[in-house]
Amino acid sequence: MKTFADISLKPYNTFGIDSKVRRLIVFEPGDDIPPLEGNVLLLGGGSNVVFTKDYDGTVITLSHSSNQAIILSGNLVTAWGGMVMDDLVQWTLDNGLYGLENLSAIPGTVGASAVQNVGAYGAEAKDFIESVEAYDLQEHRMYTFSNADCHFAYRHSLFKEHPGRYLILRVTYRLCNEFLPNLSYKALENLPHSTAQQLRNAITDLRWSKLPRPEEHGSAGSFFKNPLVDEGTYTRIKAQYTDMPDAHKTNDEYKLSAGWLIDRAGWKGKTMGRAGVWPNNALVLYNTGACTGNEVVALAQAIVADVQTKFGITLEPEAIII
Numbered sequence: 001m002k003t004f005a006d007i008s009l010k011p012y013n014t015f016g017i018d019s020k021v022r023r024l025i026v027f028e029p030g031d032d033i034p035p036l037e038g039n040v041l042l043l044g045g046g047s048n049v050v051f052t053k054d055y056d057g058t059v060i061t062l063s064h065s066s067n068q069a070i071i072l073s074g075n076l077v078t079a080w081g082g083m084v085m086d087d088l089v090q091w092t093l094d095n096g097l098y099g100l101e102n103l104s105a106i107p108g109t110v111g112a113s114a115v116q117n118v119g120a121y122g123a124e125a126k127d128f129i130e131s132v133e134a135y136d137l138q139e140h141r142m143y144t145f146s147n148a149d150c151h152f153a154y155r156h157s158l159f160k161e162h163p164g165r166y167l168i169l170r171v172t173y174r175l176c177n178e179f180l181p182n183l184s185y186k187a188l189e190n191l192p193h194s195t196a197q198q199l200r201n202a203i204t205d206l207r208w209s210k211l212p213r214p215e216e217h218g219s220a221g222s223f224f225k226n227p228l229v230d231e232g233t234y235t236r237i238k239a240q241y242t243d244m245p246d247a248h249k250t251n252d253e254y255k256l257s258a259g260w261l262i263d264r265a266g267w268k269g270k271t272m273g274r275a276g277v278w279p280n281n282a283l284v285l286y287n288t289g290a291c292t293g294n295e296v297v298a299l300a301q302a303i304v305a306d307v308q309t310k311f312g313i314t315l316e317p318e319a320i321i322i
């Protein structure tokens with residue numbers, strides 16, 4: 001375990017925002033978790049957070065260094081919560097285990113994949129998570145949560161219901177010994193998929209074509225969630241905007257494309273202060289250089305108000321504002 005005092009969080013958030021924290025603790029596998037007083041913020045890869053001020057408390061994170069994946073039995077893989085998710089995806093393919101390839105190049109850690117129920121290209125972490133081992137910072141004990149215990153939904157989990165409470169130390173995924181390509185997402189139709197590695201590489205290229213390169217511009221990936229609306233709302237908007245992409249229907253809900261709504265409202269490529277809307281993908285807000293969290297939030301609020309006026313839909317951020 002490493003402890004730092006009054007340190008900049010810039011290297012710990014992918015937006016590259018230069019906020020400070022009073023204390024930062026980085027845990028390694030096997031560390032005991034000491035009792036923690038005051039405000040506590042649990043941080044994964046920092047790819048889903050916007051700091052608008054200095055954090056007067058303790059930020060906890062897990063080291064990314066260790067390659068801690070272990071095959072438990074046949075197709076169950078357990079990984080250290082701090083492992084970089086994309087490293088785990090590659091590790092599973094190298095070990096003949098399949099399923100995670102559609103989640104290639106998602107930023108963040110194994111632990112965050114469970115908190116956020118990360119998803120892309122027709123797959124979500126919840127489709128593979130068998131169980132989650134977390135340290136309860138309130139009751140000071142370990143818990144093992146089954147998939148059902150985790151309350152997974154679109155970009156949601158039990159862990160989001162109790163911010164700062166559960167430190168996810170390990171996640172177990174149930175994978176497949178055979179590669180059965182999942183090409184259900186429309187954009188994947190024509191991608192090469194003779195092997196899982198080929199599909200992973202193609203998905204990685206596709207994802208990066210829509211996102212800023214992290215070494216050039218900070219961002220948090222999709223800034224907003226895709227809104228879930230009822231049939232009446234979907235039909236109303238579709239009648240008015242015939243060019244709107246078809247919604248993805250699950251149960252009685254229709255998932256609209258926030259990226260399209262923001263784009264259609266005219267925001268693509270716009271900047272406000274030092275925050276901008278990515279020219280290749282209106283769902284992504286980015287740091288044009290030395291941007292503050294408040295500039296990102298101001299831009300996000302202007303977008304939410306405008307989309308509300310134009311479409312009658314309230315967008316919600318996927319990123320967490322601190």
Ligand code: EPU
Nearest residue numbers: 120121122221222224225226245257259260263281282283
């Ligand atoms: N679109 C536009 N203009 C834009 C952006 C998108 O018209 O500026 C349209 C696209 O043409 C497409 C539709 O909106 O018809 C949906 O776009 P896309 O397939 O790129 O996916 P998304 O719904 O915008 C979600 C996830 C992404 C994930 C992709 C691919 C959320 C919030 N985002 O985006 O996740 O990579 O699907 O599966 O659910 C992330 O969470 O950080 C993330 C990148």
